Amino acid sequence: MSSMQFGIFTVGDLTIDPTTGSIPTENEKLKALVTIAKKVEDIGGDVFAVGEHHDSGFVPPSISTLHAFIAAQTERLILSTSIAHITTNDPVKLAEDYATLQHLSDGRVDLVLGRGNTAQVYPWFGKDPSKGVELTIENYQLLRRLWDEDVVDWEGKFRTALQGFTSIPRPLDGVSPFVWHGSIRTPEVAEIAAYYGDGYFANNIFWPKEHYIRLINFYRQRYAHYGHGTPEQAIVGLGGQFFMRKNSQDAINEFRPYFDNAPVYGHGPSLEDFQAQTPLTVGSPQEVIEKTLAFADYFGDYQRQMFLIDHAGLPLKTVLEQLDLLGEILPTLRAEFDARRPADVPDAPTHAARVAARDAKVAAEAAEKEGVTA
Amino acid sequence: MTTRVVALSSGLSESSSSTLLAGRITAALGQRLGAEVSIETVELRPLAHEIIDASITGFAAPRLAHVHDQLREADAVVVVTPIYKASYPGLFKAFFDALDQDLLIGKPVLLAATGGTARHSLALDFALRPLFAYLQTVPVPTGVFASPHDWGSEGTGALTSRVERAVDELVSLLAGAGTGRSFSDDIDLFSETMLSISDPHRPE
Numbered sequence: 408m409s410s411m412q413f414g415i416f417t418v419g420d421l422t423i424d425p426t427t428g429s430i431p432t433e434n435e436k437l438k439a440l441v442t443i444a445k446k447v448e449d450i451g452g453d454v455f456a457v458g459e460h461h462d463s464g465f466v467p468p469s470i471s472t473l474h475a476f477i478a479a480q481t482e483r484l485i486l487s488t489s490i491a492h493i494t495t496n497d498p499v500k501l502a503e504d505y506a507t508l509q510h511l512s513d514g515r516v517d518l519v520l521g522r523g524n525t526a527q528v529y530p531w532f533g534k535d536p537s538k539g540v541e542l543t544i545e546n547y548q549l550l551r552r553l554w555d556e557d558v559v560d561w562e563g564k565f566r567t568a569l570q571g572f573t574s575i576p577r578p579l580d581g582v583s584p585f586v587w588h589g590s591i592r593t594p595e596v597a598e599i600a601a602y603y604g605d606g607y608f609a610n611n612i613f614w615p616k617e618h619y620i621r622l623i624n625f626y627r628q629r630y631a632h633y634g635h636g637t638p639e640q641a642i643v644g645l646g647g648q649f650f651m652r653k654n655s656q657d658a659i660n661e662f663r664p665y666f667d668n669a670p671v672y673g674h675g676p677s678l679e680d681f682q683a684q685t686p687l688t689v690g691s692p693q694e695v696i697e698k699t700l701a702f703a704d705y706f707g708d709y710q711r712q713m714f715l716i717d718h719a720g721l722p723l724k725t726v727l728e729q730l731d732l733l734g735e736i737l738p739t740l741r742a743e744f745d746a747r748r749p750a751d752v753p754d755a756p757t758h759a760a761r762v763a764a765r766d767a768k769v770a771a772e773a774a775e776k777e778g779v780t781a
Numbered sequence: 782m783t784t785r786v787v788a789l790s791s792g793l794s795e796s797s798s799s800t801l802l803a804g805r806i807t808a809a810l811g812q813r814l815g816a817e818v819s820i821e822t823v824e825l826r827p828l829a830h831e832i833i834d835a836s837i838t839g840f841a842a843p844r845l846a847h848v849h850d851q852l853r854e855a856d857a858v859v860v861v862t863p864i865y866k867a868s869y870p871g872l873f874k875a876f877f878d879a880l881d882q883d884l885l886i887g888k889p890v891l892l893a894a895t896g897g898t899a900r901h902s903l904a905l906d907f908a909l910r911p912l913f914a915y916l917q918t919v920p921v922p923t924g925v926f927a928s929p930h931d932w933g934s935e936g937t938g939a940l941t942s943r944v945e946r947a948v949d950e951l952v953s954l955l956a957g958a959g960t961g962r963s964f965s966d967d968i969d970l971f972s973e974t975m976l977s978i979s980d981p982h983r984p985e
Contacts, residue, residue, distance in 0.1 A: 540974050548981055594968040598978050614840045625968060675837035676830075684842055 410754040411744045413737055414454025415447050415730070416489035416646060416713040419466040424720040425668040431723075436466045437473070439723045444477045446727055448484040450734025453755075456489035456519065456713060461528050471504040478512035485757070486512060489610075489646075489713065490521035490589040493550070494542040495532035497566065501546075502553040502574040509579045514758025519608045519644070520547065521589040521596065538565070540595050547588075547599055554583035582765055585756040587644055587711075590622065597622050601629030606642035606756065609706070611686050612715055613671055616705045619645075623706050640753055644711035645702055648687045651732040655690040661725075662689045669719035692736045700743050708748045710755040712740070784818045784955055786810060787851050788859040791825040791873040798895040800824065802927050803861040805940070806893060809948045810859070823848050825876055832872060835879035849880060853964065857889045857955055858918070860909070864896040868908040877912060886964050889954040890918040891947050893925035902926040921950035 444455040474486040529536035553574040587606035590596035609619040627638035652658035792799030831845040905924035931940040
């Protein structure tokens with residue numbers, strides 16, 4: 408694995424294929440996600456992430472169940488979220504579910520936490536949608552303690568108090584899954600990421616880069632403010648979106664009906680305007696390489712690049728072809744990003760590296776103590 | 782220091798009377814303030830597609846984003862719209878729907894409208910004023926409404942005096958009677974929610 412990680416993120420949307428009128432069943436889409444995940448590993452990708460949704464029209468409400476199934480059929484792939492709700496999930500259950508997944512996958516799990524973007528979900532889980540930011544802060548403060556402390560006494564506003572509670576299983580090797588915080592408009596989420604020295608993820612798909620630059624720069628400055636390193640050493644993940652064919656015009660012709668009818672931006676701007684204004688690339692592998700490499704110019708050197716490729720009704724066969732093409736350009740992307748990357752910018756987080764860092768820190772502290780007593 | 786004024790005209794026809802009225806108002810402003818004022822007139826019609834796109838995508842394409850920037854920098858705004866079916870046209874509303882909620886806070890605004898008959902004139906007060914109250918702007922008391930009658934020979938005197946009165950009011954507001962409030966894009970590190978992150982153990 409190189410210093411940067413590449414992967415696929417999906418929201419598992421059930422969308423009509425506008426070219427055929429067909430729509431996958433929930434069963435087909437869930438199985439398709441497993442197929443896509445295994446393919447990501449096959450082409451040399453590093454990460455597969457699924458976005459939590461509870462609305463009909465999407466299939467991934469139970470990510471840790473899905474990921475456990477995928478983990479059993481993969482060997483290297485890191486399983487992540489895009490995002491998991493820190494607002495509506497009980498932090499106690501989050502701590503348990505993802506620690507379980509961490510053990511079963513031998514450390515191949517991390518989390519992107521966020522508020523979620525639909526107000527209607529909150530009451531489905533007994534929460535008040537007007538308290539999104541407060542829930543985010545309190546729930547994450549508790550999740551952090553449940554993983555970092557063996558025995559927790561805790562009292563907050565949004566759930567019953569805990570007395571002498573131990574969340575099980577304890578994190579694998581005593582090191583909890585790495586956490587990123589994802590947001591496209593809430594500076595408090597970037598502040599949480601900075602305060603804890605966690606990663607920050609900007610989905611970077613539907614809007615111009617300026618939206619994300621503002622929050623990423625804020626996160627980098629606050630990361631340094633809290634003493635975790637320089638702004639350049641903060642841990643940043645980005646989304647992206649492409650549709651590739653060997654010839655640029657073939658990609659445009661094939662993708663246009665999907666673009667024109669897509670959820671979120673369909674029936675709005677032209678494909679050409681949207682490509683010019685957002686991170687979307689529809690074109691040749693070389694064009695995807697160039698546009699992706701430019702992200703580091705806007706956002707600074709970063710650790711993880713995720714792509715959205717399976718939405719808008721694109722059939723599984725096409726998605727798998729997209730992954731084959733991604734596999735062909737991955738070595739170039741890795742080499743080019745590594746070449747521009749200063750040595751003091753940290754590598755993407757892995758469980759093994761985090762265990763090694765923890766061990767090194769413990770050894771250094773022990774040595775210092777010995778030095779003092781000697 | 783030069784006062785920056787942006788005049789928005791949402792007339793939908795070529796050679797619209799709204800643009801004509803915007804011209805009358807900006808000319809009167811120019812006469813009053815002379816070299817101290819820079820006035821930019823923006824037509825919404827050529828931005829129609831970008832305005833609707835922004836309501837779908839949630840972001841402004843470059844030409845529309847430039848107009849948002851002009852408004853952010855403006856010291857005062859002149860707004861002129863035709864009245865259709867008892868209110869402003871949908872495009873006019875869509876333009877303000879796509880604008881940052883707080884962008885116009887505290888800015889003096891001169892409201893003006895045109896219509897096919899004088900019976901539309903109160904739309905200025907019943908339709909436009911609530912919108913600009915919501916946006917926390919400071920509209921001048923005199924709204925300028927122009928009907929076909931006003932463009933005729935017997936009406937122009939009355940229109941001219943309404944334009945002058947509204948411009949006087951705008952100039953007076955610009956002279957320093959403003960609210961002292963303005964839009965800020967800064968992130969407040971000391972809000973209650975921010976402090977609950979950076980100082981989690983602080984007493985309530």
